Amino acid sequence: MSGAVIDPRQAPIRAAPKKALSLSWSDPRFRNIVWQVVVLGTVALIVWYLVQNTTRNLAARRIATGFAFLGRTAGIPIGEALIDYDPSISTYGRALLIGLLNTLKVAVVGVVLATILGTLLGIARLSKNWLIARLSAIYVEVIRDLPVLLQLLFWYTALQGLPTPKNSFHPLPGVFLSNRGIKIPVVEWETPFWWALAAFVVGVIGTVAWSRSATRQQEATGVRPKVWPVALGFLVGFPVLIWGALGAPFAVEMPVLRGFNFTGGATVSPEYSALTLGLVIYTSSYIAEIVRSGILAVPTGQWEAAGALGMRSGTVLRKIVLPQALRVIIPPMTSQYLNLTKNSSLAVAIGYQDIVSIASTTLNQTGQAIEGIAAIMLVYLIISLSISLLMNWYNARIALVER
Amino acid sequence: MKRHILSGAMLLGATLAFAAPAAAQGSGSATIDTIKSRGMLVCGVSTGVAGFSLADSKGVVQGIDADTCRAVAAAVLGDVSKIRFVPLNTTNRFTALQAGEIDLLVRSTTWTLGREANLGLLFAGINFYDGTGFMVKSASGVKSVKELDGATVCVQPGTSTELAIADYFRLNKLKFTPVLIQDQNEIQNTYLAGRCDSYSTDASGLAAFRFQQGPKAEEQVLLPEIISKEPLGMMVRKGDDKFFDVVRWTLFAMLQAEESGVTSKNVDEMLKSTNPDIRRLLGAEGDLGKAMGVDNKFAVSIIKGVGNYAEMWDRTVAPLGIPRGINNLWNKGGLHYPPPIR
Known part of the structure; x- marks a missing residue:
C-alpha cells in the first residue's frame, strides 16, 4: 500500500555481548542446559523402563511379539479394497495398508463434502428468507444433538431397506440402487485417457496463469477480462481435443445382474455410503455453526460499506465477508476435520473395513495386540498431524492478509 | 463396540x-x-x-x-x-x-x-x-455351498470361520464378498435385512440362530456342507x-x-x-x-x-x-x- 514499511521486528537485532558459559548455578544459560538434560534424561529413562518391562512381561506370558507378522500371509477376507488383495497371497502388511486407504477414502471425501454442505447450511441460516433460515436451524439443532453412532446405524439400516438386486431401483441406464450398494457403469481406462489427464493438468496451469494476468489487467485498467471462456477452453476443450486426436476410445462397462449380484461396473458399498453419509451430515451441522459464527464476526460496517460501493450481496459475501470470516473459521474447522477422521473409526459398527477394523482383526488373528494398537495409533497420528500441518499453513497464509 | x-x-x-x-x-x-x-x-x-x-x-x-x-x-x-x-x-x-x-x-x-x-x-x-456351516434363505433356492459363487456372505471378523471360508472358496475356485461386522446381533440383523445371501458361523450357532427366529425358522435353511473342523x-x-x-x-x-x-x-x-x-x-x-x-x-x-x-x-x-x-x-x-x- 504505502511506501516504506517500518517494522521493528525486521530491524537488525542488536546482538548482546558474547559471554563465555560459566559452569555456575548463577548463569541462566547453564541452569537451562542442566534442567533440559535432567528432564530429557528422565523421560528417556521412563520410556526405556516401560519398553523393557513390556518386553519382559510379554515374554513371560509367552505372547508373540515383533512386527514379523506384517510379512505373513493374511488369509483374512476383505470386502472392499482400493488396491489388489487376495487373502491367499497378500500379507498382513498389505491388509493394513488397505485399511489405511479405506480410512483415507472416507476422510478425504467426508471432509470435502462436509465442508461444502456445512458452508451452505451456515450461510442459509443467516438468510433473509425466513423458511430457509429456519430449516437450516432445525437441521443443525437436530443433527448436532444425536450421537453419531446412532446416526451411522440409522443410515446403514436405511440403506438395507433398499430392494434386493433382482428388484433393484434403476433410475438411469447402468445405475442400480439395491441393498448391495450403488452400481455404476465405469469407462474402461485406456492410454489416451492418461494423455487427456495430462492435458487437463496443463489446462489447470494455463487457467491459473490467465487468471493472474486478468487480475494484473484489472489492477491496471479497472476492467477484468472474462476468465471463464478461457478456463472452459483450457479445462474441457484441450483435454477433449487430445482425447479426440488419439482416436476417442470410449467403452463403458455396464453392471449386469448375474446370479446373486451384479458383475461389471463399479460398486459403492452400503457400508461406505452409510459411513460417509452419516459423518458428512453429522459434521456439517458443526461446520454450519462455525461458518455462521465466522460470518457474524465480520462487522456489519463491512457489509454496509460494500453495499455503498454498489456490490451485490453475493459478491459482498465472496469478496468482502468470507475472506475475513475465514480467519475465524479455519482454526475450529481444523478440529472438525480431525473429529471426522477419528469418528470414521466407528466403521467397525457397520462393517466398513477401515484401519481400526482391519487392525483389530489382525491383532485378533495374530494375537499381537500391542503391535496392532500401535499401528492404529500411528495411522491416526500421521493423518491428524498432516491435517493440522496443512490447516495451520493455510491459517498462517490467511492471517497475513490482516493489516 | x-x-x-x-x-x-x-x-x-x-x-x-x-x-x-x-x-x-x-x-x-x-x-x-x-x-x-x-x-x-x-x-x-x-x-x-x-x-x-x-x-x-x-x-x-x-x-x-x-x-x-x-x-x-x-x-x-x-x-x-x-x-x-x-x-x-x-x-x-x-x-x-x-x-x-x-x-x-x-x-x-x-x-x-x-x-x-x-x-x-x-x-x-x-x-x-x-464345524463351519452356511445358512441361506429358503426362498433363494440354494441347496449347496458350491452354488454360492459370487454371493455375499455375512461373517464375524476375527473368527476362525472367516479364515475357513476364505480357504474353502479359494480351494473350490469360487468368489464371494464378505460383510464383516463384529457385533453378533448386528450381523444377524444385516443378514436378515438381505444385505448378504448367506450367513456363516459354526453350525451350532446357526442352529441356535434359526431356533431364535421362532415361527420364521422355516424361512432359513442350513446347507448340508460342514466345511471345517471347529x-x-x-x-x-x-x-x-x-x-x-x-x-x-x-x-x-x-x-x-x-x-x-x-x-x-x-x-x-x-x-x-x-x-x-x-x-x-x-x-x-x-x-x-x-x-x-x-x-x-x-x-x-x-x-x-x-x-x-x-x-x-x-x-x-x-x-x-x-x-x-x-x-x-x-x-x-x-x-x-x-x-x-x-
Whole structure:
C-alpha cells in the first residue's frame, strides 16, 4: 500500500555481548542446559523402563511379539479394497495398508463434502428468507444433538431397506440402487485417457496463469477480462481435443445382474455410503455453526460499506465477508476435520473395513495386540498431524492478509 | 463396540504396570489363589448365543458354555453360584484373558495351533465339537455351498470361520464378498435385512440362530456342507498348570460321570457305590482331588451343581434341535473320550 514499511521486528537485532558459559548455578544459560538434560534424561529413562518391562512381561506370558507378522500371509477376507488383495497371497502388511486407504477414502471425501454442505447450511441460516433460515436451524439443532453412532446405524439400516438386486431401483441406464450398494457403469481406462489427464493438468496451469494476468489487467485498467471462456477452453476443450486426436476410445462397462449380484461396473458399498453419509451430515451441522459464527464476526460496517460501493450481496459475501470470516473459521474447522477422521473409526459398527477394523482383526488373528494398537495409533497420528500441518499453513497464509 | 480397543489398551497397561510376572504363591497357582480370595470365578462368555451362553428372562446366563464355567466354579469354590460372567465379542475375547480381566474363557472358541502358539493361551479341553456351516434363505433356492459363487456372505471378523471360508472358496475356485461386522446381533440383523445371501458361523450357532427366529425358522435353511473342523473349548492363560489341570479335569469328570451313569439325582447314592471307578471319581476313595489342589469331592460339587455332560447337553443344546452326533461319548459313536480317573 504505502511506501516504506517500518517494522521493528525486521530491524537488525542488536546482538548482546558474547559471554563465555560459566559452569555456575548463577548463569541462566547453564541452569537451562542442566534442567533440559535432567528432564530429557528422565523421560528417556521412563520410556526405556516401560519398553523393557513390556518386553519382559510379554515374554513371560509367552505372547508373540515383533512386527514379523506384517510379512505373513493374511488369509483374512476383505470386502472392499482400493488396491489388489487376495487373502491367499497378500500379507498382513498389505491388509493394513488397505485399511489405511479405506480410512483415507472416507476422510478425504467426508471432509470435502462436509465442508461444502456445512458452508451452505451456515450461510442459509443467516438468510433473509425466513423458511430457509429456519430449516437450516432445525437441521443443525437436530443433527448436532444425536450421537453419531446412532446416526451411522440409522443410515446403514436405511440403506438395507433398499430392494434386493433382482428388484433393484434403476433410475438411469447402468445405475442400480439395491441393498448391495450403488452400481455404476465405469469407462474402461485406456492410454489416451492418461494423455487427456495430462492435458487437463496443463489446462489447470494455463487457467491459473490467465487468471493472474486478468487480475494484473484489472489492477491496471479497472476492467477484468472474462476468465471463464478461457478456463472452459483450457479445462474441457484441450483435454477433449487430445482425447479426440488419439482416436476417442470410449467403452463403458455396464453392471449386469448375474446370479446373486451384479458383475461389471463399479460398486459403492452400503457400508461406505452409510459411513460417509452419516459423518458428512453429522459434521456439517458443526461446520454450519462455525461458518455462521465466522460470518457474524465480520462487522456489519463491512457489509454496509460494500453495499455503498454498489456490490451485490453475493459478491459482498465472496469478496468482502468470507475472506475475513475465514480467519475465524479455519482454526475450529481444523478440529472438525480431525473429529471426522477419528469418528470414521466407528466403521467397525457397520462393517466398513477401515484401519481400526482391519487392525483389530489382525491383532485378533495374530494375537499381537500391542503391535496392532500401535499401528492404529500411528495411522491416526500421521493423518491428524498432516491435517493440522496443512490447516495451520493455510491459517498462517490467511492471517497475513490482516493489516 | 470399542471394547477390543479397550482390552488391548488394558493389556498394554497391565503389561506395563506389573513390574514382574506374578511369583509362585501358596497353592502353587496364582489363578486359583485369585479366585479363592475373590470368592468368585470370572468367566468370559459370548454376548448371547442360544444354547451356549444367553441370558434368560431372569437374567441368568444359560447354555453349555455358561454351565462349563459353573462346573469350574463348583470344582474350585464348591459352589456353582459363585460366578460372574463377562460377555465378550470375537475380537476382544483373547485380550480380556491375556490381561487377566477373566480367569477362564468359554466362548465357543476354536482350538487352533496359531492361537496356542501366538496368544500365550492354552486350550484345556473341548466341550463341543463343531464345524463351519452356511445358512441361506429358503426362498433363494440354494441347496449347496458350491452354488454360492459370487454371493455375499455375512461373517464375524476375527473368527476362525472367516479364515475357513476364505480357504474353502479359494480351494473350490469360487468368489464371494464378505460383510464383516463384529457385533453378533448386528450381523444377524444385516443378514436378515438381505444385505448378504448367506450367513456363516459354526453350525451350532446357526442352529441356535434359526431356533431364535421362532415361527420364521422355516424361512432359513442350513446347507448340508460342514466345511471345517471347529473343536470349541475352554481357554486359560499359559504358565498356570494347576489351574489348567482343574479346568481340564472338570470337563473329564462330567464326561466320566455320564459314562459311569452318575447324575445329579443319584450322586448321593452313588457315593455308597462299590464300583472303584465311581468311588475315585466322587472322591470317596483316594485323594486325587486334593492332589490336584481342590476339594477331594470336587466332582460331587460339579455333578450336584450342573449335572453330568448329558444332563448339561439336554438342558442347553438339545432344545435347539441339535443332534448329539459326534458330541456323544466314545462308546456311543461320538468323540468324547475322558481319560481314566485313577
